[in-house]
Amino acid sequence: MSDRKISICQGDALELFKTLNDSSVDLIIADPPYNLGKDYGNDSDSKDFDDYLDFSRAWLKEAHRALKPTGSIYIFMGVRYISYLYAILERELGMSFNAWITWYYTQGIGKTKGFSPRHDDILFFNKGKKFKFNLDPIRVPQKFYRQRNNMRGANPGDVWEFSHVHYCQDNRLNHPTQKPEGLIERMVLASSDDGDLVVDPFSGSGTTLRVCQQLGRNGVGFELNPDYVQMTQYRLSLPFSGFDGVDARMERVPNDMNDPEMRKEYFRNHIQWFLKNHPDSIAEFKRQVKEKYGDDILAESDPVGQLDLL
Numbered sequence: 001m002s003d004r005k006i007s008i009c010q011g012d013a014l015e016l017f018k019t020l021n022d023s024s025v026d027l028i029i030a031d032p033p034y035n036l037g038k039d040y041g042n043d044s045d046s047k048d049f050d051d052y053l054d055f056s057r058a059w060l061k062e063a064h065r066a067l068k069p070t071g072s073i074y075i076f077m078g079v080r081y082i083s084y085l086y087a088i089l090e091r092e093l094g095m096s097f098n099a100w101i102t103w104y105y106t107q108g109i110g111k112t113k114g115f116s117p118r119h120d121d122i123l124f125f126n127k128g129k130k131f132k133f134n135l136d137p138i139r140v141p142q143k144f145y146r147q148r149n150n151m152r153g154a155n156p157g158d159v160w161e162f163s164h165v166h167y168c169q170d171n172r173l174n175h176p177t178q179k180p181e182g183l184i185e186r187m188v189l190a191s192s193d194d195g196d197l198v199v200d201p202f203s204g205s206g207t208t209l210r211v212c213q214q215l216g217r218n219g220v221g222f223e224l225n226p227d228y229v230q231m232t233q234y235r236l237s238l239p240f241s242g243f244d245g246v247d248a249r250m251e252r253v254p255n256d257m258n259d260p261e262m263r264k265e266y267f268r269n270h271i272q273w274f275l276k277n278h279p280d281s282i283a284e285f286k287r288q289v290k291e292k293y294g295d296d297i298l299a300e301s302d303p304v305g306q307l308d309l310l
């Protein structure tokens with residue numbers, strides 16, 4: 001992993017995109033200001049409606065130019081502007097729609113007149129018809145193992161449940177819209193490979209870069225606020241103790257894994273693709289394996305004791 005490069009650049013994404021060559025980026029993960037008046041230490045989140053659309057159009061055009069023909073983009077967006085962004089991506093840039101993902105974050109502000117918001121949306125578009133998508137590393141364990149489910153489990157679907165990073169969590173930084181690493185991990189695993197280039201044009205506290213650093217991707221982040229750039233540099237220097245944020249389904253151990261060879265393969269993949277980066281989930285995994293398959297199975301399936309080393 002040591003030859004991978006992670007860099008964070010301070011400045012305006014619109015200008016910094018110009019430093020990227022045409023068709024050079026494998027994956028873009030963009031979490032722009034939603035134009036809701038949040039305080040990012042600048043006035044980037046308080047534009048007029050049309051100015052915001054012009055800004056969105058301009059950076060999306062740059063993103064499209066920089067993506068490889070096989071590249072993909074994920075864009076976080078609130079309800080007010082998402083349909084406009086969809087139209088720009090599909091109608092103006094000719095990109096291919098893949099999924100409209102709902103991020104269900106379970107808790108948040110409470111409204112007294114109306115329904116409290118509990119989700120954000122994420123648009124997933126591919127630049128062309130041929131694109132990278134690695135399903136196996138992001139499959140979610142099912143309640144009952146079935147051979148035809150291919151080693152690991154089900155497609156995670158387009159409703160993703162991850163809690164916000166809470167203020168009491170060690171990983172929480174002083175940024176108003178820090179995203180859970182587990183959520184970004186799923187995008188990076190699905191839509192890039194080891195050594196690929198991932199760009200986050202609105203890097204904030206550096207969540208995408210932290211995930212790329214741990215998953216062996218090259219990462220480039222752009223961020224307007226110099227304090228957040230410093231925050232990211234600090235974050236990237238910390239020892240790794242696991243990603244924050246977990247989809248609770250990942251902590252399931254399926255029933256009916258009766259064939260020892262298949263079980264071994266399942267455990268090997270689960271360690272490699274999930275537990276390695278989520279050490280907080282290991283104790284629960286061991287507990288369920290013991291309960292469902294007995295004491296000896298873990299030693300048999302993890303002969304070198306990799307789980308104890310994580």
Ligand SMILES: C[S@@+](CC[C@H](N)C(=O)[O-])C[C@H]1O[C@@H](n2cnc3c(N)ncnc32)[C@H](O)[C@@H]1O
Nearest residue numbers: 012013031040044178179202204205207223224
């Ligand atoms: C929604 S936040 C991103 C949060 C990030 N995903 C995280 O997990 O911390 C958007 C960020 O974009 C930055 N920003 C706003 N306008 C920008 C621009 N034109 N170029 C670069 N960064 C910008 C803001 O300062 C803010 O930190």
